[in-house]
Amino acid sequence: MNWQETRSKLVQLGFNPPLEWERRMKLTAQGPVDLTEADLGGAYLAGLDLRGCNFRKANLRKANLNGANLSGSFFEGANLSKADLSEANLNGAQLQGCNASEADFSHAILTNALLNEAFLDEANFSGANLQDTNLQGASLFEANLNGADLRDANLSGVKGFIAPSGRGSGAGKELLG
Secondary structure, three states, X not given: OOHHHHHHHHHHOOOOOOOOHHHHOOOOOOXXXXXXXXXXXXXXXXXXXXXXXXOOOOEOOOOEOOOOEOOOOEOOOOEOOOOEOOOOEOOOOEOOOOEOOOOXXXXXXXXXXXXXXXXOOOOXXXXXXXXXXXXXXXXXXXXXXXXXXXXXXXXXXXXXXXXXXXXXXXXXXXXXX
């Protein structure tokens, strides 16, 4: 989906994105927007300020959210599979039960995020900050966590993951799940 198609879809959903998108890389909204169950598959939302937005059960499959500010946003039950969330700010975001298989979270900030029971198989978390993140019961089969910071993360009940030595919660040195 190109920017014009994404812009049209956002206008239909109540956003008023700027026409000078390529130059400004900002989304102007009057506070957080409710995008519950919105179909934004393949949308180009890179660099947008989407703090506190509600994406519950939204389709964001293959969406580009690179560098977006998504802190405090809600993604429970959302489809983020194959989405690009690299370098995004997801501090305090709630992603419980979301499907983010094969998503790119490289160098993203996920501090204090809730990813419990999330489906994160084959996701890329290389260089991501996952301090104090709740990953309880998440599925991380074949996920890339090279260089990820897992200090004080809750890894209890995580499936398919071997934590790097000295990182994460107490269960981190053996295969979990």
